[in-house]
Amino acid sequence: MADAYFSLFTLIVLIPLALIAFLYFLVRPRPVKIPIKNRHVFITGGSSGIGLALAHHAAAQGARVSILARSRNKLEEARNAVRLATGIDVSVFAADVRDYDAVKRAVDEAGPIDVLLLNHGVFVALELEKQELSEVKFTLDVNLMGSFNLIKAALPAMRTRKDPQQPVSIALVSSQAGQVGIYGYAAYSASKFGLRGLAEALQQEVIADNIHVSLIFPPDTDTPGFAEENKRKPELTKIIASSSGAMKPEEVAQKTFDGIKSGSFIIPCNLEGIALSLATAGLSPQRSFLMATVEVLAAGILRIAGLCFQWTWYTSIEKWHNQRKAFVELMISTSSRFTSKELKHFELGPCFRRLVADIAT
Ligand SMILES: NC(=O)C1=CN([C@@H]2O[C@H](COP(=O)(O)OP(=O)(O)OC[C@H]3O[C@@H](n4cnc5c(N)ncnc54)[C@H](OP(=O)(O)O)[C@@H]3O)[C@@H](O)[C@H]2O)C=CC1
Ligand SMILES: CCCCCCCCCCCCCCCC(=O)[C@@H](N)CO
Known part of the structure; x- marks a missing residue:
């Protein structure tokens, strides 16, 4: 006994x-704490959505804040909004992240950066077959190459900063669609998965300089960019992405700074995000021995959970295709009238509508 x-x-x-x-x-690298107060936080895409919420948050925490985006008007509006809310003046820089020279000028003018927050991003959800190659390239150029441009421009001064004892941070805003590929996001997911490769490699290269890399993985977030994206998003993208609950930009900003300050390499934003990050931990660095313990103990069961999610997603895809087929058959066999809303729902384009209209007459 x-x-x-x-x-x-x-x-x-x-x-x-x-x-x-x-x-x-x-666990390596060793845990680190990164202070925000009185430090220079440089935020790309800081004029809208998540970036603007990050700017508000950083200013409220007593940081010196710089924001960069293309549209000067939106930057000015953002500056006014942050001033109104916090009484703090952010510096604004109008530049396209795809233009290295413009980015370099902005970064040099802004002065040495303590927290480089790469949040700029573009996203159009569309089946790859319907997406132009130019749009694929645009997505990769902005989201991925734009991040390289910023890091190349900012890293030298971050490395040779006055006080090397003070840890500094490079944080990249990815997406949950950068942890798992999602229908409609071939280009976008590729760009966001790319950030992970960049971040993992970079962390090894800069750790000796007391520079710490973070990757943030938000779910759908209620921003102007998201509202625009939703206007023409495939039904299946909506269904699959809704596996993870939507968030407000302020909540994402809070999680982001909590994660950066505690030196986390992977920063999930909601509960589903924590599960997703555990399930996709792979070989990424982990500073927290407690999180490492959970990763080890939960690995098997999370693989099963992941397979369950894939099952529901593939079931939704199959169902959607069956419904679409049934709808088309019904239209042809009955020559019935159909609403343009239904046609749009099943992504039946103008050519198809004309064809059915011809059959009907
Ligand atoms: N909203 C969501 O559901 C989610 C968003 N994300 C990611 O979060 C980040 C922010 O998204 P969100 O706040 O929704 O986006 P918004 O579209 O609301 O804002 C995007 C910001 O990026 C700037 N930007 C876009 N292109 C460029 C460029 N070429 N050069 C410089 N700045 C640029 C925009 O300013 P301007 O147009 O003036 O250049 C704007 O400030 C993105 O990386 C996105 O992929 C991740 C998960 C979910
Ligand atoms: C083991 C278990 C895991 C479970 C949860 C899986 C949930 C995955 C949902 C993926 C959602 C993708 C949202 C993309 C948001 C985005 O980036 C766009 N809105 C563009 O901005």
């Missing part, structure tokens, strides 16, 4: 404790 108790005790207490102790010594 005593033996049985001892085995049980070993199984549920000693082994996990040994694992936690082991991971405590194992």
Whole structure:
């Protein structure tokens, strides 16, 4: 009996404790705290949505804030909004992240950066077959190459900063669609997955300079960009993306700064995001031995959860195609009238509408 108790005790207490102790010594890089107050936070895409919420948050925390985006008007509006809310003046820089020279000028003028927050981004949800290659290239150029441009421009001064003892941060806003590929996001997911490769490699290169990289993974977030995206988003993209609850930009900003300050490499934003980050932990660095413990213990069950999600997604895709087929058959067989809303729902284009109208007459 005593033996049985001892085995049980070993199984549920000693082994996990040994694992936690082991991971405590194992995790690299070591934990770090990154202060925000009185530091220079430079935010790309800081004139709208998540970026604007980040600017508000940083200003309210007592940081010196710079924002960069293309439209000068939107930048001025953002500056006024932050001033009104916090009494703090942010510096604004009008530049396209695709233009290295313009980016370099802005970064040099802004002065040494302590927290480089790369949040700029473009997104159009569309099946790859319907998307022009020029739009694919645009997405990769802005989201991925734009991030390279900013890092190349800002890194030298971050590296040779006055006080190397003070840790500094490079944080990149990815997306949950940068952790798992989603219908309609071939170009966008590729650009956001790319940021992860960039971040993992960069962290190894800059750790010796006390520079710490973070990746933020928001779900659908209620921003002007999101409202625009929704105007012509495939039904299936909406269905699959709704597996993760939507957020407000202010909530994403809060999670982002909590994560940056605690030196997290991976920063999820909601509960589904935590599960998704655990399920896709891969070989990314983990500074927290507690999170590492959860990753190790939960790996198997999360793989099953992931497969369940894939099952629901593929089931939705199959169902949608069946419904569409049934709808088309009904239209042709009955020559019935149909609403343009229905046609749009099943993504039946103008050519198809004309064809059916011809059959009907
Ligand atoms: N909203 C969402 O559902 C989610 C968003 N994200 C990511 O969060 C980030 C912000 O998104 P969100 O706030 O919704 O987007 P918005 O469209 O609301 O804002 C985008 C910002 O990026 C700037 N920007 C766009 N293109 C460029 C460019 N070429 N050069 C410089 N600045 C540029 C815009 O300013 P301007 O147009 O004047 O240049 C604007 O300030 C993006 O990286 C997005 O992928 C991630 C997950 C979910
Ligand atoms: C093991 C378990 C995991 C579970 C949860 C999986 C949920 C995945 C949902 C993916 C949502 C993608 C949203 C993209 C948002 C975005 O970037 C666009 N709005 C463009 O801005």
